[in-house]
Amino acid sequence: MHSDRGGQYCGNVYRQLLHDHQTVRSQSRRGDCYDNAQAESLWSRLKTEVLEVRERPVFADLADAQRSVADYFDYYNHERRHSRIDYQTMYHSHQQLTTLSTLNCPA
Template sequence: MGSTMPETLVTTALQRDLLAHAPAPGLFVYSNRGGQHCGDVYRTLLHEHGALRSWSRRGECYDNAQDKSLWSRRKTEVFELREWPVFADLADAQASVAEYFDYYWLKNNNSSG
């Protein structure tokens, strides 16, 4: 997460995730149609790891309903509990996103049910 979204931000995040999780070939990686997801570096990373790029159809927001639902839950569970401005600075926003996704991942991957 950054104050802008250059291609290097997206490719660095993808590279870290691919290295951390070593997914099996055939992984679908959803992205929007932004220029950051169309670049050669991004496409090469996907190809090198046997991952497939998945895009929604143009103008079809429901193709990405799972992702939209996750961000909606985050807004409800986190944003609405904070006073405006929601974040003190970029570092606060980054920490909030990391904390929420760690929480969400643990909650949904807990083997005890």
């Protein structure tokens, strides 16, 4: 589980919860705000493109929230074009990288 160095992620209760679920903890390096850049960008887009355009209450219940976030992730990865990767979708860009890695991998 990767996170920044926020207090809630460094606390004993959170660390014990991860330990209890055999989850490896990973944190950004101290003072390096770019470690989480991709994740922060995704959450920023989700907030801007989904949450801020909805009326309050934002979700009817937990199931609605889970469905909405899953739908957004699907859109973000498979439909939304990203300027940073020449206006391709994340999925398409990843597929190209996977193909290149496979082709360049020594046998």
